[in-house]
Amino acid sequence: MKQKKWPEAWHEVTPGCMVFTPGSASTYKTGSWRAQRPIWENKQCIKCGICYMFCPEGCISETTEGFFEANLDYCKGCGICAHECWPQAIAMIEEEV
Amino acid sequence: MGKRIGMEVGIAAAEAVGLCNIDVAAVYPITPQSHIAEHLSDIVHDGRIDAEFITVESEHSSISACAGASATGARVYTATSSQGLMYMHEILPIVSAMRLPVVMGNANRAVSGPLNIWNDHTDIMPQRDSGWIVMHAENGQEVIDMTIQSFKIAEHADVMLPTVLNMDGFQLTHMIEPLEFPTQAEVNKFLPDRVPYATLHPDKPMSMGCFNMPEIFTETLKAKDTALINSKKTIVKIWNEWEKQFGRAYKPVETYKTKGADTMILTMGSMGETASVAVDELRKAGKPIGLVKLRLWRPFPLEELRMAIKGCKTLIVMDRAVSFGGAGGPVATEIKSLLFHDKDRPRIVDFIMGLGGRDVTVENFIDMVARAGKKKDESYEYYGVRE
Numbered sequence: 059m060k061q062k063k064w065p066e067a068w069h070e071v072t073p074g075c076m077v078f079t080p081g082s083a084s085t086y087k088t089g090s091w092r093a094q095r096p097i098w099e100n101k102q103c104i105k106c107g108i109c110y111m112f113c114p115e116g117c118i119s120e121t122t123e124g125f126f127e128a129n130l131d132y133c134k135g136c137g138i139c140a141h142e143c144w145p146q147a148i149a150m151i152e153e154e155v
Numbered sequence: 156m157g158k159r160i161g162m163e164v165g166i167a168a169a170e171a172v173g174l175c176n177i178d179v180a181a182v183y184p185i186t187p188q189s190h191i192a193e194h195l196s197d198i199v200h201d202g203r204i205d206a207e208f209i210t211v212e213s214e215h216s217s218i219s220a221c222a223g224a225s226a227t228g229a230r231v232y233t234a235t236s237s238q239g240l241m242y243m244h245e246i247l248p249i250v251s252a253m254r255l256p257v258v259m260g261n262a263n264r265a266v267s268g269p270l271n272i273w274n275d276h277t278d279i280m281p282q283r284d285s286g287w288i289v290m291h292a293e294n295g296q297e298v299i300d301m302t303i304q305s306f307k308i309a310e311h312a313d314v315m316l317p318t319v320l321n322m323d324g325f326q327l328t329h330m331i332e333p334l335e336f337p338t339q340a341e342v343n344k345f346l347p348d349r350v351p352y353a354t355l356h357p358d359k360p361m362s363m364g365c366f367n368m369p370e371i372f373t374e375t376l377k378a379k380d381t382a383l384i385n386s387k388k389t390i391v392k393i394w395n396e397w398e399k400q401f402g403r404a405y406k407p408v409e410t411y412k413t414k415g416a417d418t419m420i421l422t423m424g425s426m427g428e429t430a431s432v433a434v435d436e437l438r439k440a441g442k443p444i445g446l447v448k449l450r451l452w453r454p455f456p457l458e459e460l461r462m463a464i465k466g467c468k469t470l471i472v473m474d475r476a477v478s479f480g481g482a483g484g485p486v487a488t489e490i491k492s493l494l495f496h497d498k499d500r501p502r503i504v505d506f507i508m509g510l511g512g513r514d515v516t517v518e519n520f521i522d523m524v525a526r527a528g529k530k531k532d533e534s535y536e537y538y539g540v541r542e
């Protein structure tokens with residue numbers, strides 16, 4: 059079933075707020091909520107993958123070199139990755155407004 | 156049409172559900188609904204119907220299990236009362252928002268506290284704004300008929316909303332009445348299989364009841380409100396279909412001897428039976444009194460009420476609940492506000508009575524009519540309260 063990304067009027071809301079496209083939540087970029095962003099210092103990274111596992115957004119992925127990075131379209135800047143990274147390879151820096 | 160048999164109304168409610176080809180029932184027993192829960196579980200256990208009876212640990216779970224089952228396309232039923240309904244409260248607006256056609260029976264009982272297990276409407280009134288279709292049955296036959304109708308109404312493509320059928324606890328659920336059951340073939344003819352708008356299935360991923368940002372929440376609520384308002388048309392249509400097939404008429408607002416009546420009593424539920432006897436007595440004494448009975452509480456049948464009370468000068472509203480610190484009983488408050496702009500609206504007298512199982516007799520109705528005639532303003536009054 060095809061549906062618009064965002065209903066304009068009340069009568070365009072699908073009954074029961076049903077969404078027929080799986081994974082459509084990814085079209086909503088939560089990165090705009092962020093006040094701070096994580097910065098990786100790969101020299102300190104031991105490639106343990108803790109940051110990847112703890113990110114509540116699931117927006118951290120492994121690079122081809124085995125390091126990690128965040129998809130800033132979705133990273134909410136919660137700082138959990140930086141908090142959990144025990145070799146302190148991740149720093150949280152203020153977003154420029 | 157089968158022959159008339161004597162049966163307890165609660166048992167009859169379960170028997171009626173048994174005729175409706177349900178897939179899942181999730182019911183937690185609570186007085187005075189327990190006979191519905193027990194008998195329905197017997198029907199399933201004895202293999203009389205092919206359904207799943209989920210023995211849940213609470214009403215919060217029963218309504219949640221029903222919501223989940225309904226989302227997969229199943230036909231579901233639950234029943235509760237009083238505290239059980241209050242415990243379901245959190246889930247009720249979610250079921251209607253997800254447009255799931257869950258069918259519920261509610262054996263009306265006073266809400267604690269103080270603890271009281273007897274009949275009034277204080278359990279259903281707090282659920283008023285949940286977005287459910289709310290109906291009231293007056294006698295056992297109506298419980299059977301309206302239970303069967305509920306599935307057709309709830310599941311109709313133009314409705315897709317949950318329904319709750321109120322039946323007064325004890326005063327109705329525990330009565331043994333002469334009842335007529337439609338045959339299985341007749342019910343099958345009336346009630347088609349459910350054709351769900353969408354179903355949850357792992358092979359075809361989709362989401363129901365999705366998160367709403369402020370940008371869309373208002374639109375969603377208006378859509379829900381409109382769906383409930385629009386459901387009245389289909390409800391009336393289905394009631395007409397029922398009348399055609401079974402010969403018993405159902406209307407959103409029922410009237411009894413209202414022709415030429417300048418005073419009318421308005422009831423909801425089983426007390427309409429007693430009130431009709433009072434009306435007979437008063438008519439015999441030459442008093443122009445009529446009776447109006449609200450069958451449909453949500454969506455509120457305003458147009459039908461206006462028609463029913465044409466020419467009425469004093470409308471005596473019987474409220475079996477009270478909005479503490481507010482304008483009085485919920486039924487009278489609602490009617491007052493809806494008729495506010497009507498030039499010829501009747502004077503509305505609001506009696507709060509029949510609370511927590513206190514009997515309201517024929518003599519009480521006659522007395523209330525006399526009192527209403529003397530009352531000067533429209534303030535509400537606890538009828539029969541000891542001063």
Ligand code: SF4
Pocket residue numbers: 095096112113114115116117118128132133134135136137138139140
């Ligand atoms: S700041 Fe939070 S959301 Fe962003 S990458 Fe780290 S853990 Fe994930």
Ligand code: SF4
Pocket residue numbers: 098102103104105106107108109110126142143144145146147148
């Ligand atoms: S938690 Fe720190 S050390 Fe471990 S992979 Fe992530 S950035 Fe590297």
